Amino acid sequence: MAGKWFDELKVGETFDHPIRRTLTETDNVLFSAMTHNPALLHLDEEYCRTETEFGQRIVNSAFTLGLMVGISIGDTTLGTAVANLGWDEVRFPKPLFHGDTVHVTSEVIELRDSKSRPDQGIVTFLHRAYNQHGDLVAHCRRSGLQRKRPQSV
Template sequence: MPGLYYDQFQVGQVFKHPIRRTITEADNVWFSAMTHNPSYLHLDEEYCHNETEFGQRLVNSCFTLALMVGISVGDTVLGTAVANLGWDDVRFPKPLFHGDTVRVESEVLEMRESKSRPGEGIVIFAHRAFNQNGELVAHCKRSSLMRKTPA
């Protein structure tokens, strides 16, 4: 499903994305290895069981961020984004573990026309990720440069 053009968004618009994802051990280990992150928190079950309050490995927070934003793409910016301009206020209030299922919602917080690029505008989204228990596990603001509807 293609994304929306800049002028099709409205401040306050909320997307409850239909895609959900159960996180596997392979997701976490592969992502951590691919990004050269050797943290024991993601890779060493024995360490996490004996040395942390969690008792098990945590899902890499960079994977959580990427998954949260990735799930939002189809409903919002697929084929209509020019560029991702950045993330702000990235937070992980609760950890994710192998076997947790993530659902995501996005809200349009702000919009403004691009001053330097006619035919484009900036949309600021709030993305929120929840686990299977409805607990907020991640949130961020994302700025995206978007195309306007072609003339």
């Protein structure tokens, strides 16, 4: 189990996740197609070249969000999560493009015991994603229900 138990986490603890991911055209087009998102910003190179400020297709922000959280799982909640409770304050201050490489950090910003489940707690992370230039491209708060370390019998 790679993830941490709820009672192992500390407010202010930061994870600099070692997994990095270079985004491909296939990632973007396949994700957009699978989610039925026909936005020209993700699929039409000519439109983006001539009609947008970006000059090229941008990566689907829902993919960026999923990737950012997914990269964090191995170090934080793998094997210890009960449920994802929600994403708040999701922001994309800069776009990602095909060929960009993403890296992610996560910070524990809140911990509280579950009122209804004494063997679990609620953790809130602040996830941040950066491109290869160090530009912040996405961030969100994510709350999850996390198992506490099992008590010895």
